[in-house]
Structures are given as structure tokens and as C-alpha cells.
Amino acid sequence: MSAISEAASAPQPIRQPVWRRLLGFNLLTAVILGVGGYYLGWWIGHLINGPSFEYESATDENDVALLLGYIFGVVGFLVGLGFANYPISRLLGRPASLREKESEGIGRYFGLCTDHKVVGMQYLVGIGVFFFVGGLNAMLIRAELLRPVPTLVGPSQYLSLVGMHGSMMMGMMTSGILGPFANYFVPIMIGARRMAFPRIESLTFWLLMAAGFILVSTIFFGGFPTGWTGYAPLNEQAVMGMDSYIVFFGLVGISMCLLGLNMMATIITMRAPGMTWSRLPIFVWSVFATAILMVLAAPMLIATLAMAALDRTINTSFFVVGGGGSAYLFENLFWFFGHPEVYVLALPGFGIVLELLPVFTRKPLWGYRLAVSGMLGVTLLSFFVWQHHLFVSGINADLRPFYMLSTEIISIPTGFIFLCVIGTLWKARIWFSVPMLFVLAWVFNFLIGGLSGVALSDVPTDVGLHGSFFVMAHFHYTIMGGLIFSFFAAIYYWVPKMTGLRFNEMLAKWHFWLMFISFNSTFLPLFVLGLKGMPRRVSTYEPSLQGLNVWVSISAFVLGFSMLIFLFNVVYSLIFVRKPAEANPWHSKSIEWQLPTPIPVNNFEQIPVFDSDPYDYGTPLQLDGGGGGQPATAGA
Amino acid sequence: MSLLAKKVLGVSLATALVGALIGLYVAAWATSQPPTIVATSAPPSSGGDRLTLMTVPAIGPKYSPTHPDWVSYLIRKNGKWVHSTIYTVPANSIIHVTIYQYDSPTGLRNPYLSQVQGTIGGTMTVDGKTVNSIPPEETSHTFVIPELGVFIPLPGVSEEAKNPCEFAPCEGADTRTVTFSFYSGKKGRYHWQCFVPCAAGFINGLGGPMQTVGYMDGFLNVV
């Protein structure tokens, strides 16, 4: 254990022998205990649930064993990382270490670290890996859809790929911005030295990593046929791979809930003097709104999946019609989580866009209060719209006008965000840096996503569009076009601060243009396919639609290639060239750019005192012309 | 290049290698399917090809170590029983099918499927007797190609049978023999499946082998 107490926080780690360091609470121990825990649970499961241990353990049809295996495995993994040390020390009355691994070298990235900046980096890399795994699934799906009959991928594997792609993106990317960027920058932006609960902060990350591996492991157990929505009773018929989905989303739910609580507690209680609510950076506001959604919505998901797991293992019948349950129950519970979840993905994007716009337009944020009320309005309303996913299901048909109204009303606060974008761009001095390009692309993509959503909120037109490729195109415009574009904007904007290194700008621009063009070329035709009646999640379609599908597939491969350019840029710029970034390459007035790079462990020597919001642009600032896109530094 | 850069590069390369291997594994998993079995040719006078199938109450550890208790179809190829449900037949020709049915009855969820449809003459033979339907509760499995409109209910072996089959291969045990012929029509890749809730241990009897190609459903390639 390399923990050091608060008092002796001098960065002077004691060098221990190698074997001792390998056996500490680190990733190696965690993996060993995780695998051991898995087999322990698996063994107990077979003992209690099998007519014959030998027989049961030879087959793969014991849901109890797999669920217990996963649960014990995750517990072992977390204990191995050292998450049990603190509570046990406190229980035994020993002095507990307040900080973990904060002053180690590269090792601090591979374990429980209470430094929020380390957790941010962990999230960025960890989520990035799973983002690429999910993308690989999409490539296989599009390869299959080159032909109108299934030829390449087996039918059950196809559904598993669809489900893995959806779950990976919806599950792991919920923390796509909150994980890396909110953990890293929210404490700094509000003038704090750490998060409110640093250990829980680390826990959310490691839970998410365990969840990701569990989802991928579904292919060893036959995959799952339900897509990311996991509808009952289909999920109760499914083979053991379904349990991977259940545990995966359960862990994601716990992680989301804890992440949200931690963010709320931090933002409410740890703001520096002068950081009033009306001076809070707009990104922090979006994180706050998202955190509210996470805390309120995720428990519903956990409960739903617990019910599904009980139905699958001990023969309860929450969702079994013949046993007194209802398939509607699952749909209702799932979408009560599922719709706020969609805004969990969208809201941080709003924050990134509005946070970056003032920097690259050299203007204050236009309509700060409007933007905040827009975000909070979306947060509130998103709990009142979930049944628009069930317009043709026959449930509460008399209430459809209400859900139509609430769904369409949610476009009013969303419109506030657009007005703020428009206002901030008005008479601006737009600097076409790479992050700004992604921000501008976000405006276009989210516009298309939002306008297509109106057709889905209107019941008469939703009759034709529900469950079709139109829906698929719509939410890819809002999530990929919204979340992922703002995710990349944030990467190009903040990674130079996080790593102290700069990206190759030419490669970044290639990445942007290829991604923007191929993204639209992939998803615009999907609207047409949906209007022509092609349903989602099928590997068979009308032969007359093959032409458009081939077009979409090829565009999707180009989109995948643009991601490889990004990956190449990361390896090339951050590992090979390692050109140091300027302290404040964007001349931002936000506080994180005023700190030295790398940011010290404690962030601030002295807690700062704020006397304005960070959008104090628009006063003349003398800078030397830097030629091209990058004005020379003027000493931040 | 600094030491750190070398370390990071090494880690990245190793990660990329592992990633590529995982990618290959996923691709191999996604594209793995049972072998495709071509129908054997029947005597020219019959004007078509022949499929000889078997349905068994359990596939047994010999054919499937991970799912020994799943019900399954098998097909005879060169005198041997092969575990596959992907068959190839020629287009626009008559296909003669013989199914040896070794499983006990389960009953249909939708009794509509107890009527023979889509065969030549609208009938089939059960143990030599020509029928156009069977009692729904006696149905053990079905062989249905919805896209071609072929609906064949398969009667079960009586529960009191002296010599019931336990697991595949079942040759020699008590059996019901069903024969029928259908016209394959135009080229395409059609799916066929069983409609009887025969998957023991799954809710409604409709999971597991009922949703896995190679057991109770598969493809019919008409070429």
C-alpha cells in the first residue's frame, strides 16, 4: 500500500522491493482476485443450483452460477484494487489513509487513485478503448448489411453485435464526457482541490471497466438477442449471455448513480469563495444537470435489471404474463430510465459547446441564464416523456396526447441552447481551430437530430417511423452527432492541458472533415431508408433498398477510418513527436488554463477567489498575429 | 525518444496487438456457423433431391459438449448423421424430405400449425399413412419454411414407448417417420424453424435451441 496520510503529503514515496509492489493493492492483485472471485461464485452457483455438479458445470446453462460468478468477480476485483481498505480500517478504528497513490509515477494510473486528474485520464483512455470496441461492432453490422440476406454473420451473432454496439455506446459513453472531463476539470473550474468523494470517484471508473469487460464476455456465453433495450420477456428466453448484459448495465447504473452523486456533492459544497451559482462555468452547470438525471434515473435501471435477473434465476414473474406479471412493466421501467439516459448523453454536449464557443468567438457567452434554464428545463421535462417510446404499444393510449405535448415542449428548452449558440456567434470573431470545427458541426448535427425528433414525437407520423431506421438515424444524430462530436471537441480542446502535449493539427483537421462528411453521408440516407419502411435490428431487408444500404455501409467504413486517423494522431503526436503545448494555446480565460502544466496534485497553492464568470471576453486584447490559425502566445 | 515514450510506445503496441487479436476473435465468432449440407440427389424418376433429417430429444455430449440436453435436428450425409441445420437444395425442383422423429410430444402453442400446408398434394405420410393434419397436442416438433409456405407438424413418439431415444444419434430407437415433398421455387436464402415450445428449461419453451441456428432452426439455401 502506497497510501500516504494527509499530514505527510510530501511526494516522497518509499521504494519497496518489486515483489512487494506487485502484491500490493494494484491492477495485478485486482485481476487475480477478480478471476478467483469469478470461479468461486461459479462454483457456488453450480453447487446450489445444479442437479449434478459434474453435469451442470459441463454445460453453459446455469444463470445462477454466471451471475454469482460475475458478482463475486467484481467484488474480488474491487477488493484487489484496495477499495475495502478504507472502510475496514475505519471499522477497526485504525487511522485510515485519506489519499491513495497520488504521488506515485505512472503506476498511479493503474489502480485506485484519489487524484481527480488521474481518474480523468483513466476515464479518457478506458472509455476510449470501449468506444473503439463498440465501433468495431458497428463496422461488422454494416458489413453484414451490404447484402439484403444474411451471409456474413450468423443471425444470433448479428443480434448480439447490435446489442453489444448499443449497450457499449449507451452504457460506457454515458460517462463519455462526465468521466474524463468533468472529473478532471469540474473541481478546478470551481476552485476545489479534489472531488467531494475521491474514493467513490475512483470506484465509478473501475466499476465501469469491470462492466465493459463483462459485456464483452457475453460472446463466450452465446451473446444476447435483445438489443440494448433488453425487453422482457425476450430477455427471459435468452441464453446465459443475457446475464452479461444484466450485470453490465447494473454496474453501469451503479457507476452512473455514484458519479452523479459525487458531482452534485462537489458542485454544491466545494465551490471556492466567489464562485456563486451565477458565475459557475456553463460546463459545470451542464454537469450538474446531468448529475441530477443520473442520480434519479439510474436506480430505476438497477431495480429493473434486478427484477429481470430474479425472473431468470429464481422463477419470479415480474415480467411473465402467465405468472401475473406484465411485459409493459419492463418497458415502462426501462424507459423511465432510458429517456433521461438519452439526455444524460446530450446535456454534457450542450455544456461543452457553450463552454468552448466564447473562447473561439472571443465573445462572452450570450444568454447565460437562458442556457442554464434550458439545461434545467430539459432535466425536469425528461422525466415526463418516457412513454413516447411506447406510442404504438397500446399502453395508456388515452395519455398519448399528454406525452406528445410533453415531448414537444422539451424542444423549447433545447431551443434555448440553440439561441445561445446563435447569440454567441453574432458578430463574433470565429477562430476556426479544430475544437471549434467540432462545435460548429455539433450545431448542424443536433439541429438535424432535433428536427427529426419532432416527427417522432407526433403520434400519427411516429406510427410509420417507430422501430424503423428513421429512429436509428435520429438518435445517432443526437448521440453521435451531439455527444461524440462534443467529446472530440473536448479532447482537442483540453488534452493539450491534460498531457502538456499538442496534437498534429493537419491530422486533426483531416480527422474532422472526414468524420463530419462521412457521418452525414452515413446517417442522412438512413432517414430515407426508415421512411421507406426498413426496420431496425434486422439483417434482412427489401432487395430494392440494397443500393442505399451499400452507400451507407461504405460511408460507415470511411467514418471508421476517420477514427483510425484520430488514433494515429494520438500515437503520433502524444507518443512520438511529443511537442509541448503552450500553457494557454486558446487564450482562454477559464481558470484551468491559468494553472501550470502539468497541474499540481493539489491544483492550487491557494484556493482562488472568483469575482466574475470565465467569459470575460470582448475587451480589446493586444496579441501578435500568429499567422494561420494559431495566434502566438501572449503570456496567459 | 525518452524512456517514458519507449515504455508508452511498447504498451501501445502491445495493446494494439491484443486489440487486433480480440478483433479477429470477435470476427471469427460472429461469422461462425454450422456447415452447409447439400441435399443428396434422389432417383431421376422422382424429379428432385432428397433431404433426410432426424429430430432428437437431446443432442448428446458427442455432438455438443456445451449443450448436451438441447433438442436438435440432424441431417444424414453420406450415411452419417451430421449436426447442422443449414441445407442447400436446387431451385425449381421437387424436394423429397424424410424426417425420423424420436422425441415425445409437447403440443403446439398455436394449434393452427397442426395442419399440413404447402406440400405437394397438401399432405404428408406418417409411418406410411397419408394425413393432412395431426392432433395439435401430439405434435413434437414442426418443420416450417414460412417464406415458402411449407408447414409440417411432426407427431411425437408415445410416452409409453418401450425403447425411447435418450440422445443422438437415435437410430434403432422407437420413431415416427414422416415423409413429404415440396416444390423449392425460386432462388433465395430462406429460414426454417420449429414452432413447438420444445426448449426444456426456457420460458415458454422458446429459448435456447429454439433460437440457435444448428438446433431447432436453420437456413434453406435454394440455389
Added chain:
Amino acid sequence: MSSSQAAEPHGGGGEPNHAVRFAVLWVVVTVIALPVVIFVIGPLLGPGNGSEQSGAQGTDYTVLATVATPVLTLVVLYLLYAVTFFRQPKGAALEGPAIRGDARVQTTWIIITSLLVLGLAAFGTVRLETNYGSGSGSGPSPLTVPKGPKLPVQVIAQQWLFTYRYPTYGGVETRQLYLPKGEMVELHVTSIDVIHSFWAYKLGVKADANPGVDNVAFVRPTKLMSFGVRCAELCGVWHGYMYNNENRVVTPAAFLAWIHAQQKRLAPATKVLPPYAKTYIPEPSRRGE
């Protein structure tokens, strides 16, 4: 607060009146785009005129597209305008005007978007209820029911097949859906296993098939045609194969001839069917044997 004087970039040249210029541009483009959307693109969006419901949906698509057009042109043109005229001059590092908001613009925006949205919701509600659910599955007891005689047809979904029962014709169950042209049809959609969704694209009908639920949808076919039915809710491994293109809308006389032929042909199956009911819960309904 207004320091825009200090940030004027073009010196004394006089900034053009961007508000007027952009408003003119927007109005001109929108006026050109609207007829194209209303008369060319709009009619292409819907599922065609196979039934009263699908025809009405076509109108709804056109109305929504018409309302969306000015919004689309506003934002897209504004983006183009901004990236063209509001650029940082090459090599310069100028600051923009420090405008932090405008109460009048904000109020106007809120009022206009609210009116637009409330109008759309009212329009959607009226269209939904006056068209008897507009082809959607409206639950066991729909809010609005068409007057006059209706042909009840039950849609039974199972993994992975749709079958149809005609309760007024001896409860015969068929694999094809034949409907008489011009008659109001009352579809009772149910499932005997998992959730499916009955989607007849050309008829403009979509209704989820839930186990244990009778989901009613109304449709009046208006065109003699053959149409496809496919499942629109992921229902298991053969979901993509759960379709049938051999369904038809025929004349009432041809419908009678067809249904009588089916009654005769399918007599053996009809005999063993369970009595007609709104829903069916076949055994076994639980996990296990």
C-alpha cells in the same frame, strides 16, 4: 456593457447591417424552399395512399416538414452566414463585441417556439383522434372508435410468424391477411409469447403485439394492392425474417370468395383451434417444463 464600439474590426468602413441582410436572406431562401417542401418532398415522405390512415399520415408528414423548413433554413443559413462574415481576420486576434444577451430577442424566441410547439401538439392530437388512432395500436379500448360496421380481424404474433383470425367467419385462422377495400377494419393485435410489432407499411398501421394484451388499430384500405407485413419490434433470432409479402387488399366480393375458400381448406386446423378470445396465454407459461 456594450463595448462593441471598441471591438469594431473594419475600422471606419462601417459594418453592414447584418440583421437586415440575414433576415432578407432567410426569408428569400425559405420562400423558395417552402413550395419545394410542400409539393415535392412532402408527398414523398409518407407511406402512400394505401389506406385512409396512411394518406392522413402523408398529410401530417408534409405539415411537419413545412413547419420544420423555416427552422432548418434559419439555423443552417445562420451557420453559413456566421462562418462567412463573422470570421477572425487572417493573422489577427481580435475580440468580439461583449454582448451578454438581449431580453427582447430572448422573449421573442421563447414566445415563438412555445407557440410553434403548442400548435404542433394540438395539431397532432386532433389528427390522432379524428383519424381513430391514425393506424396506431391504441390499446384495448381506444379513445375514438369509428361509427358503422367494422370487420374484426385478429392478428396473432408468435416467434416468428403472424397469423390472422377472422372471428366473424367461423374464427378461421390464415397465414395471409386479406382485407376488403373500402371497409373499416378493426385489427386486434396480440401475441402468444414475446413482444412483437405488427407493421403493415403500405396501410400505415403499426401496433405492438404484447402477450396478454388486445391492442386495437383501425384502418380503412382504399386501394387494391398487395402489401407486406413485417415485425417492427426485436423479437428474437428470426426477427428479420418475420415478414410476409403475400397479403392483399381485394374487392369485397373477392374477399368473400377468398375467405370461404380458406374456411374450406383450413377446416382441419379451424376445428382444433381454441375458441376465439381477445388474448391467449398458452401453456406452458412459466420457465421450466
